[in-house]
Amino acid sequence: xxxxxxxxxxxxxxxxxxxxxxxxxxxxxxxxxxxxxxxxxxxxxxxxxxxxxxxxxxxxxxxxxxxxxxxxxxxxxxxxxxxxxxxxxxxxxxxxxxxxxxxxxxxxxxxxxxxxxxxxxxxxxxxxxxxxxxxxxxxxxxxxxxxxxxxxxxxxxxxxxxxxxxxxxxxxxxxxxxxxxxxxxxxxxxxxxxxxxxxxxxxxxxxxxxxxxxxxxxxxxxxxxxxxxxxxxxxxxxxxxxxxxxxxxxxxxxxxxxxxxxxxxxxxxxxxxxxxxxxxxxxxxxxxxxxxxxxxxxxxxxxxxxxxxxxxxxxxxxxxxxxxxxxxxxxxxxxxxxxxxxxxxxxxxxxxxxxxxxxxxxxxxxxxxxxx
Amino acid sequence: xxxxxxxxxxxxxxxxxxxxxxxxxxxxxxxxxxxxxxxxxxxxxxxxxxxxxxxxxxxxxxxxxxxxxxxxxxxxxxxxxxxxxxxxxxxxxxxxxxxxxxxxxxxxxxxxxxxxxxxxxxxxxxxxxxxxxxxxxxxxxxxxxxxxxxxxxxxxxxxxxxxxxxxxxxxxxxxxxxxxxxxxxxxxxxxxxxxxxxxxxxxxxxxxxxxxxxxxxxxxxxxxxxxxxxxxxxxxxxxxxxxxxxxxxxxxxxxxxxxxxxxxxxxxxxxxxxxxxxxxxxxxxxxxxxxxxxxxxxxxxxxxxxxxxxxxxxxxxxxxxxxxxxxxxxxxxxxxxxxxxxxxxxxxxxxxxxxxxxxxxxxxxxxxxxxxxxxxxxxxxxxxxxxxxxxxxxxxxxxx
Numbered sequence: 001x002x003x004x005x006x007x008x009x010x011x012x013x014x015x016x017x018x019x020x021x022x023x024x025x026x027x028x029x030x031x032x033x034x035x036x037x038x039x040x041x042x043x044x045x046x047x048x049x050x051x052x053x054x055x056x057x058x059x060x061x062x063x064x065x066x067x068x069x070x071x072x073x074x075x076x077x078x079x080x081x082x083x084x085x086x087x088x089x090x091x092x093x094x095x096x097x098x099x100x101x102x103x104x105x106x107x108x109x110x111x112x113x114x115x116x117x118x119x120x121x122x123x124x125x126x127x128x129x130x131x132x133x134x135x136x137x138x139x140x141x142x143x144x145x146x147x148x149x150x151x152x153x154x155x156x157x158x159x160x161x162x163x164x165x166x167x168x169x170x171x172x173x174x175x176x177x178x179x180x181x182x183x184x185x186x187x188x189x190x191x192x193x194x195x196x197x198x199x200x201x202x203x204x205x206x207x208x209x210x211x212x213x214x215x216x217x218x219x220x221x222x223x224x225x226x227x228x229x230x231x232x233x234x235x236x237x238x239x240x241x242x243x244x245x246x247x248x249x250x251x252x253x254x255x256x257x258x259x260x261x262x263x264x265x266x267x268x269x270x271x272x273x274x275x276x277x278x279x280x281x282x283x284x285x286x287x288x289x290x291x292x293x294x295x296x297x298x299x300x301x302x303x304x305x306x307x308x309x310x311x312x313x314x315x316x317x318x319x320x321x322x323x324x325x326x327x328x329x330x331x332x333x334x335x336x337x338x339x340x341x342x343x344x345x346x347x348x349x350x351x352x353x354x355x356x357x358x359x360x361x362x363x364x365x366x367x368x369x370x371x372x
Numbered sequence: 373x374x375x376x377x378x379x380x381x382x383x384x385x386x387x388x389x390x391x392x393x394x395x396x397x398x399x400x401x402x403x404x405x406x407x408x409x410x411x412x413x414x415x416x417x418x419x420x421x422x423x424x425x426x427x428x429x430x431x432x433x434x435x436x437x438x439x440x441x442x443x444x445x446x447x448x449x450x451x452x453x454x455x456x457x458x459x460x461x462x463x464x465x466x467x468x469x470x471x472x473x474x475x476x477x478x479x480x481x482x483x484x485x486x487x488x489x490x491x492x493x494x495x496x497x498x499x500x501x502x503x504x505x506x507x508x509x510x511x512x513x514x515x516x517x518x519x520x521x522x523x524x525x526x527x528x529x530x531x532x533x534x535x536x537x538x539x540x541x542x543x544x545x546x547x548x549x550x551x552x553x554x555x556x557x558x559x560x561x562x563x564x565x566x567x568x569x570x571x572x573x574x575x576x577x578x579x580x581x582x583x584x585x586x587x588x589x590x591x592x593x594x595x596x597x598x599x600x601x602x603x604x605x606x607x608x609x610x611x612x613x614x615x616x617x618x619x620x621x622x623x624x625x626x627x628x629x630x631x632x633x634x635x636x637x638x639x640x641x642x643x644x645x646x647x648x649x650x651x652x653x654x655x656x657x658x659x660x661x662x663x664x665x666x667x668x669x670x671x672x673x674x675x676x677x678x679x680x681x682x683x684x685x686x687x688x689x690x691x692x693x694x695x696x697x698x699x700x701x702x703x704x705x706x707x708x709x710x711x712x713x714x715x716x717x718x719x720x721x722x723x724x725x726x727x728x729x730x731x732x733x734x735x736x737x738x739x740x741x742x743x744x745x746x747x748x749x750x751x752x753x754x755x756x757x758x759x760x761x762x763x764x765x766x767x768x769x770x771x772x
Contacts, residue, residue, distance in 0.1 A: 025620050086619060087626075088581065089596050113619050117599040120578035124470060124585040129686030132469075132576035142690065158690060162575075170690035211594035218614070219625040235763075272763060304575070313762050334762050352758050353703040361755070368756050369763075 006149045015105040015177040017074075018044040019052045021095065021118070022067050023110055029063070031231070032110040034070045034190035036183045039137050040108055041071045041191065046139040047155055049105060050074055054098065056091055058084040068199035071191040076102070078204040082213065085220060086114055090212040092121040097207055099126045099178060106157055108137075109182040116182060123180045129173035131159035134181040135308070135327070142172040157181070162304060162327040186231060186308035187331060228299045230277050235268050235313040237261045238279035238302055238329070241287060242318020247340045247357035255291050260362035261317065267369050274312070279329075281319045282306060303328035317358045321346025373425035373608035373630075373656065374487065374563040376480055377416045377453060378583060379409040379445070380431060381438045382573040399434045405441050408568035411636050414449050415604070416566040418642035422649055423608040424521070424656030425559070426454040430479045432472060435460035439665045446661055455518065455662045457483065461669040466682030469574070473582035475680050477590045478673040480565065480583075487560050490519035494536070495553045498546050507549070508540040518662050523552055523655045531654060559656065562611045562630035569600070569635050577635065584633035597633040598626055602640055606630070608656075700732055707753040708733040708741060714749055730761050 018040040023030045040051045053067025055077040064077045078094050099107065099122065107122070109115035111133050123130035138160060142153040153174035159181045160170055173179040230236060243257035258278070265276040280300040289296070302309060304324040314332035319325060321337070321344055329335070330349055337350035338361045347353050354361055381403040413429075420427040429445050431438050435458045442456040459479045467475065494514065497507045511525040511534070525534035535552040538544035565584065570577035577599070584597035598604075602623070604615035613628045618637065645653070670680055678684060702709065709730045716725040719740050727733075733741055733750050744750045751757075 023620070025622075030620065085624070088598075089594055092585070113600045113617070116577045117581050117597065120469065120473075120576075120581040121585045121597070123578075123686075124473060124582045127686070129468065129470060130576075130578055131687060132574075132578055142688070144688070172688045172690050173686050174688060176686040209594070214594070215596045215598075215626055215628040217624060218627050220619075221623050221625075223618075223621055223623055225621065268763065336758065336762060347701075351701060352762060353701060354755070354758070355703065355705075364755055365759060368759055372756075372759065 008149045008151050010151055010153045010174075011155075012153075012175065012177055015103045017050045017052050017104050018106045018108065019054050019076075019099075019104040019178070020067065020072065021107065021109045021115070022053045022055045023112060023114055024055065024057065024060075024063055024066075027061070027063055029066045029070065030110065030112075031190065032112065032183075032185035033067075034193075035185060035188040036108050036110055037067060037070045037072055038191050039183055039188040040106070042188070043106065043137045043139055043157060044073075047105075052076060052104065054095065056083055056094055058082075064201050068197050068201070069193045069195055071197075072199060074200045074202070076202045076204050078206050080206050082208070083206070085217040086118075087213075087215055087217065088117050088121060089215060090206075090208055091118055092125060093209050093212050094204070094206045095122050096125045098204060104178045107178040107180045109180070111182040111184045119180060119182045126178070128176035128178060128180055129171075130180045130182070131161060131171035131173070132182045133161050134159045134171075134183045135162060135187045135331075136160040137181065137183070138170075142174045144174065162323070184308045186310050189310075226299050228277060228297070229275065230279055230300065230302070230307050230309055232275055233277035233309075233311055234274040235265070235272075235276040235315070236279045236302070236309060236311045236329075236332070237265050237276065237315045237317065238281065238319055239284055239296065239317050240281040240319030240325075241283045242320070242339060242358060243284070244318075246359045252359060253291060254289055255295070257317065257358065257362070258292065258295050260359075260366065264362060264366050264369070267366060271369065271372075279307075279309070279314075281325050283322075316346050316350070317361070319346055320344045321349065373420065373423040373559055373606075374484070375416045375420045375423075375425060375427045376483070376563060376565045377409070377413055377427060377429045377445075378431075378476060378565060378567040378579065379412070379429050379442070380406045380571050380573075380579075381433045381441050382406045382571055399437060403433075403437050403441060405444065406568055406571045406573075408570060408572070408636075408638060410448070410568075411638050411640060412566045412568040413445060413453070414642055415601075415634075415636045415640055416564070417448075417450055417452065418645070419564055419566065419604075419606050420454075421451055421645045421653060423606065424653035425608070426518070426658050427451070428483055429453040429456040430459070430476060430483070431457070432459040432464055432467070432475055432479075434465075435665075435667045439667070442665045443663070446663060452661075454658060454660070455483075456665045458665055458667050459669075459673065460667050461680070463670050463677060463683070464681045466685065467680060468685035468687045469576055469578040469582050470686055471680050471682075471684035472579055473586040474684060475670075475673070475675060476579070476583045477586035478675055479668065480563075480587055481590050482668065482673055484560065484563070487519055488557065490514045490517070491553055491557045491560065494520070494524070495550065495557070498539075498549050498553070504536075504540040504542075508536055511536040515659055518658045518660065521556060521656045521658050524556060527659075528654075556656075559608050562608050564606055564613065564630060565597075565633035567633065567635045569637055580633055580635035587633075595631050595633060596628050597635070598628060599635045600637050601634045602637045604634065604640075605643070609652075702730075702732055702753050702758070704753055704755050704758055708745075708750050709753045709757065710744075711749055711751050714744075719743075730757060 050073040053072040109119040138158040142156040144151045158170040279302045310331035315336045336352040337346040338354040384402040384404045438458045514520045515525040567580035600618040606613045714727045
């Protein structure tokens with residue numbers, strides 16, 4: 001920045017509060033929604049604003065109190081039989097109408113099928129920016145150096161997202177409000193649910209537009225719940241392409257690694273009473289190995305195109321740790337890396353390293369744990 | 373039926389990405405078609421073969437880079453695209469999803485306008501009572517420009533003569549020509565936009581729904597979108613799309629009127645076009661492929677300069693930051709750690725500690741390490757220690 005340039009402070013006035021679009025399923029807020037409320041709390045407290053939970057649906061009942069229990073100060077809800085099922089057009093109309101009339105400072109979605117559909121449409125209709133797949137939210141000034149001066153946009157949200165070009169990028173929406181983001185699950189810890197928390201609950205009357213109901217929901221059916229609960233596990237043991245060979249380079253049956261990892265997982269679950277799950281890297285899943293059919297499926301994938309998780313313990317077995325993998329697990333509290341290659345990038349972010357053969361590590365760990 | 377494929381040229385290698393101030397310099401990189409767009413192309417190809425019509429690929433980016441890539445789509449995967457347009461202008465550079473959606477919506481509108489104008493022109497000729505030979509002549513020209521389907525005029529062997537051809541020979545009434553043209557005109561309004569789930573560079577998945585929203589504004593009529601589509605059937609005659617889409621732990625089956633926009637999940641597999649649809653598809657298809665990729669700039673589109681490129685983008689990419697490293701690293705078989713808690717002490721006039729059990733001692737002065745080792749206070753971190761420390765913490769955390 002040049003010192004000869006004049007510094008011009010810009011504040012966008014007239015917008016208040018951090019809104020969270022609250023997703024709900026089967027009468028409950030989804031877990032990622034409670035995470036986003038915690039993220040909103042962090043930002044709102046920094047700038048002295050309120051967190052507002054926005055709920056849209058039908059027969060919401062006591063659900064309208066839930067955002068408050070999870071840390072919101074206020075709830076705005078729209079309850080209408082025509083909003084029973086999620087549908088992009090009427091939901092966009094209702095939410096955009098709220099945004100344009102109540103002028104929130106920020107609006108946060110969950111990165112989900114709804115967040116990735118409703119978020120972009122509302123952002124376009126309300127003429128503002130959207131940062132997708134955000135992993136952190138930081139309040140800071142945004143500085144833009146132009147020939148006419150150094151413009152300082154006060155108190156913006158740096159919407160942090162993984163970016164292959166610069167590793168991590170900060171996206172700003174300096175001149176438009178609200179600042180809209182979709183937040184990836186697994187990046188904020190939900191606040192403990194507290195039924196004693198109080199807050200204002202406001203009902204919103206929808207004003208639909210013509211053509212809002214041109215799409216018809218023919219059927220809604222539940223997908224059989226996955227047995228794999230990566231996001232909820234406290235310990236995740238993840239397998240990478242390294243399981244195909246041992247330290248001497250000899251090919252190994254990957255089922256052996258899966259069996260050993262599962263044995264370790266079962267042992268941890270039994271000994272410590274914590275949920276333990278098997279994860280996998282994208283490389284291993286896309287290798288499409290016959291031997292691992294039905295064992296290593298897409299729902300186990302950790303990383304940029306898979307799941308973002310933050311367990312207490314993450315054990316990476318034979319995973320080199322490409323950036324795309326790291327963004328999916330780097331927030332784990334304790335990262336243990338097991339790899340034969342001491343230069344594998346995974347060691348740069350690991351808290352614990354084991355340079356060696358995972359086919360030695362696993363049996364030894366199982367044996368030790370049994371004796372402990 | 374007009375089927376639009378939204379596609380993007382993305383950097384071929386993530387290791388060689390050129391950015392200036394957070395904006396990708398696409399013109400300086402090796403580019404490829406976004407991998408997930410091939411799933412969208414497959415789906416769009418299916419929709420077109422099922423209904424007839426044409427498949428038009430639209431992309432935004434520097435034309436000299438994007439044109440050769442779009443050319444590859446003409447034979448992919450079964451019939452491929454019939455026409456391709458690249459929206460290219462320096463003023464479009466640096467666009468975020470908002471500005472991209474606006475620009476793409478104008479491109480779609482222009483394709484629609486050009487096709488409608490062709491049908492309207494023939495319609496007017498017929499209605500103004502122009503001599504049938506004149507109608508025939510104009511229809512032939514428009515057919516060769518790929519703007520009228522075989523139903524109206526054709527030179528394809530194996531197909532019945534077009535209605536205008538029969539009209540010129542006195543085998544069809546003006547009324548029949550008008551009806552056929554109006555039918556074609558109506559179907560032009562029942563288009564489908566297909567996009568991939570997301571791109572490999574931006575990874576946002578926002579452009580599909582935002583283009584539907586932008587186009588709603590441009591056409592003055594709400595256009596729905598359905599994202600995360602796993603299965604669909606589209607029938608231009610009834611003007612409906614039936615799609616299944618993922619929605620949390622549910623699958624939603626929807627019936628939407630055309631026009632509509634969809635984004636395709638990677639697991640989507642197109643069905644087989646039934647034989648009974650082939651005749652219809654052939655009649656409503658066009659002459660063939662226009663292999664010369666068209667290039668339209670901001671002026672061709674009549675774009676508002678304040679809504680395109682960097683100027684029209686509400687979001688700005690700030691400077692990149694590094695992912696923070698871990699505070700302490702312990703390696704099995706290498707790191708020296710304390711065997712027990714050691715209270716604070718002084719050594720060579722320096723204060724140290726206190727140290728907890730398993731605290732890392734590698735960073736202490738060599739002399740001190742030797743002394744601590746002699747006292748049996750240090751050991752090499754082993755697998756048992758790792759398990760105890762790592763999993764011991766889990767128990768504490770689980771109790772909360």
